[in-house]
Amino acid sequence: MKKKSIVCTRRDFIRKSMGLVALSSTTPSFLTQAAAYSSKHRSSDDSILVIIQLSGGNDGLNTVIPFMNDIYYESRPTIAIPKDQCLRLTDEIGLHPGMIGFKRLYEQGRLNIIQGVGYPNPDRSHFRSMDIWNNGSTAPYTESGWIGRIFDHECNNAHLKKKMSPTKALSISNSFNPSLRNQNGVGIAVQNPQKLYNQNKAANKTSGEAKSGNNELDFIMRTAMNAQVAAEDIYNASRKVKNKHNYPNNRLSADLKTVARLIAGGMNTRVYYLNFGGFDTHNGQLNKHHQLLTQLADAINAFQEDLIKLKVDDRVMGFTFSEFGRRVAENANAGTDHGQGAPSFVFGNAINPGIIGAAPDLAKLNRGDVAYQVDFRSIYSTILDKWLGIPSKEILNEHYEHLKFI
């Protein structure tokens, strides 16, 4: 059932027509041109990306389930999800029963599922694998993160040569996410806007005297003022509007609630980075995983509803990823161990709904794992080029094939 408003915006109309382009070769050329303009327009300064990191290694096989596959049930005698409980998407695959929120998004045309995402020579260490995703590179010790490089690139761009606002990227947590690392002071970690604001206010309580006679102290004071301005911007934006949809009560929802308010409140932030942990399910996986996936799907579904009600849904897309998937065969503790490829979910108004990539081939495993089919940097490059309007090759050093989710 489509829940999207019948009253389409012009952009919405053109985007839909773009879908037509693929079907019909008789579409008037003005429409194709307009469609091209529209996608270009969207990748200007107002598109927003929300990244949700599922930490611990999400069990992809129990998330997007190949319920017609016998090997799946043979490999997981205690933790396989029974066929009749799966939320069917196609004749072969279905979502985990906890993910009703995602099923809804899928039916609305706001969800794309990319199967078997990973990278060559996978590493099973949480730390290292997360590093690879954060850096957007398999090279060891990359010092900047892939998001951070977007802003370094923009700063170095000869045409712009501008100073970046530190709030262009926000880590919705207490610590700075490594993928945001950059050389231009962009990025602030904030889980609670009010706390950050109070903290900065307190830190500046003593200032007020413009010149202390100590140049270094003055310099830090000035920087602190800028930080305070940023904290104030964030705080004010977070208070400007109220959330218009009810969210479930969990950490991810709380973070997404903040993000929705910041977006609707007019923050200049392009990238929001969220972390949702607990996916390292080595034992007693069933209940824990059910809870996590339910929270994930409900939170994102509520977020999407909220964005619609706040009328900013056209500007936002998001995706989830995990550092790796898990082993096909369950272990002796009714859990699963570290594996390789895993699904990513892309959501938002602008995306092309559907499923990219085939269901994992469980007959052809790589060291007991689902082999990866899609390089994660293809997701990055698609988002960079087609959503954020940043030449992906500048950020990722190489060209990665675009995926059709935008």
Next chain:
Amino acid sequence: MPKSKVTWDAFSCMHLLRRAGDGFTYNEFRWAQKAGHKKTVRAILSPSTFKPRPFSNYKDIKRRLERPWGKLDFEERQELQKDMRMEVEGLLEDWVIGMTQSRYMNDALLHKMAFFWHSLFVVEAQKVRNPVLIYDQISLFYKYALGNYADLLKEMVRNPALIMYLDNQRNRKSHPNENFAREIMELFSLGRGNYSEEDIKEGARALTGYSVKHTEFQFKKNFHDFGKKHILGVSGNWDGEEFIEIILDQPACSEYIARRIWGYFAGTEASEELTQELAGILRKNKYEVKPLLYAIFMHPEFYSTKVKGRMIKSPMSFTVGFTRQFNVDLSQPNYLKRLLRNLGQLPYHAPNVKGWPGGRTWIDTSRLTTRQAFTAHINSLNKAYKNDMEKKRAMKKMKMMGKSNVELNILKAFPVKESDTVPYLNYLNEFIFAVPLNSNQITKLSKSYPRRLDDSGKQTLFLAMLELPNYQLM
């Protein structure tokens, strides 16, 4: 030695302890103030018993690296690379934790000097991904920390980590590679303007064949150019060691090293006059570092208003100082490493061969808020507990949840009897800040707190003070 010309008041005393050890405990301060200037400097320079310990798989990795790379199959290579990466991560972690846990002033200076040599002889783990080479280099930095620079420089010319980092294994008679020779002169010994391009070319010839086998230095005779070289005005069939001797004979070398060490501790550029004075001390003592440090720590200029309170703490000084001064345990895995990475100074991750530019580059909005968030984070973990049992239980619970096991007892670290807010503030003000708040600021700050403080109020106020801009200076 001349008599101290420095007024040994509480501020001079704290200044020295901050710069030489990144911070101090209350007891250290009390002792130093009583002991006087000279005795304190001698105590700081006294030999430390600290020795870095190799990581537990050191021998195993070293042995595995003795098999030629070409003979390993794909899986073995992957396994080895993965193990090496993990060991590098682990040993850097151990290093920084070690630095935050030094117990005495002399240990703190030893760490600080070892880190100085690392920031002079930069190697990036991005290029040299070998924990054995990195560990071996770190242990040399400790061996020569307060030792002889000339000896250290001679070691460095044969140091596998540095050779690999600067591509000298490819420096052969038939195809000289100038990288190593250039950086030796430009960054490790003479400084720009004190050599010519010709000297680099000739120096590179002297270094041909200085290579690495497995994890050890190897002189590859067949690749060495035994011919005559003309370096910095002298001719001969110089090899690498003789090349270094020629450099060490240059006055520019002692000047460069004196300036670098002065800058590291004082945070200012040494004037020409001061440079000559310090370089003279270095030369007179045949490049022994200790007399130079003694001279710096006794020097009136080191205590001048140009120096005191004018240095932005490096991330290393910030974290080491915090943990040392306030008796905090941050040995939770990855915690310090992540913090230092976010603040921009993880060891073996300098931006390039020149090392960290330092100064104002340490601070921008995101790094400043990260520093403030760090103290706020510590604060949130440090409720005042009713008794030790309650505290123990809470710590255990935090550990189980994978949260940082941070222990801080500020009331123990600074035994203050005052519980009226303003006197308490005044008391801390002197200890915490190199640039204390003025009375105006104290009044302003005290207004957001009750007039009297209980233990938990004291702790909150204390940590709030650490978020002030003044705390970023030393």
